[in-house]
Amino acid sequence: MKDSLKSSSYDALVIGAGIAGGEAALNLANTGYKVLLVDKELSVGGKMIMLSKVFPTLDCAACITTPKVSEISRHPNITIFTGSEVSNIRKISDNEFVAKVTRKPRYVHVEDCTACQLCEKACPTSVRDQYQFGLIGRKAAFIPFSICSPKAAAIDIDNCTLCGACERVCPTHCIDFTMETETNELHVKTIVVATGFNLFDPNNIPRYGYGKYKNVITAMQMEREIAPTRPFHTILRPGDGKVPDKIAYVLCVGSRDATVGNPICSQICCMYSIKQAQLLMGALPMADVTIYYINIRSFGKGFEEFYQQAKGMGVNFVKGKIGRISEKENGNLILRYEDINKGKLQEAEHDMVILSTGVLPTKGIDGLFENETLTLDQFSFVGQSDMLASPAKTSIGGVFVAGAATGPMDIPDSILSAGAASSEAISYIIQHA
């Protein structure tokens, strides 16, 4: 793992270290180019590293991501800056960009940390763990999650009482509160934007009760509950710790809904919900799982079979639009919905509701470019200037885009798009040498 500042000049800058950015960085590095891979989070891996299994094969997500992440981390041509953000990019010429990258202090010298967790044990604090989507606590001295990379502790300075307990127990003395924010000026020949996507915040649809009713959670939270590195010892309702047995999925939350400003289909929610339903039926054999949908969009290879497989396992599919959710005293939830096939208003009781929230663009990437314009599409994803012939090309020569930064996309498509972006970036470097 390299995490140094030795060189301020690289062939390529890859912004975002999810599966798309990681794959693009690996392709460039394997071709012999020096890559700086930047991510704002404390670990590389993006959303994929947080998933349970992947549709439609039900392969373990961690088993696919971990070797890839370790290859990225150990590659001699890849330098990784985690906890870092690009604050400004200037195009100087056809083969030179200058990027300012800000690295927030981790307060731990990563290369000396053995991930022994003694600091975690000694730290007296407890705050909500962002990597478990708030379902459980973590310390202010913490290893972000067990398969994170770099596998090293970090200090959450906002929640730290500066008691020094972590420092006193650290056997390698790698905790260092003198670390400060660093700004690096980097010269690169090409840039790959792989900043992925944001998830719709269900607080924006108050009638679903997210935040108010504690047994209404998001699909990302359920993804954590069913992952091997899960927050609880089994699947539980966060409202009262009951093992649920009548679970509902509400699809298209914040997707295909102009009233919340997102008219497009998120492409992945149908399939990830069907995946989770199958996994839940495996984990809780007595549970009923119902999926409320408007249309099931099973368009990819093996997707229709995957949908039929869920039906065969007993997952209940109801073509219904949810009007509102209310809560009973025992924490169960009443879903009021329009049964689209019957044209009738109906009610159903469930003991846990999962909101399958949609895909939104990440914000602010276009604002980084000082003397060029990065054009966004009508939905604010990074625009593809030649979608059919050169899908990775953007409005700026030498800047390419990969993965869900261009729009909703699953993992295989993100990897494919990263292949296109890295090939285009390589040919750009060669042409402008």
Added chain:
Amino acid sequence: MEIEKGKTAKYLREKSGGVPEQAKENLKEFNRIKKLMLEALAQEDLTIKQLTDKLNMPSDEVVYHLMSLVKYGLVATGDVDDMDEYFTYKLKK
């Protein structure tokens, strides 16, 4: 200011003029709840419902803090009830 290795928290505390109020408050609250939960579980093994009633706390907060204490190695998970719905939790020996 001379900085001693292994004592850099003191350096930052002095440099930034103390500890953020919010961090101090969070710690106080966590310690209060932890103490209550551990004392209750020291008397007997309890379900989340029983802890909720005993501590007069919202049940979702009990879940959050109790599961955190399980993660921190202070509490262990016991058996599930006959309906396979609620677990019992006990102090880790």
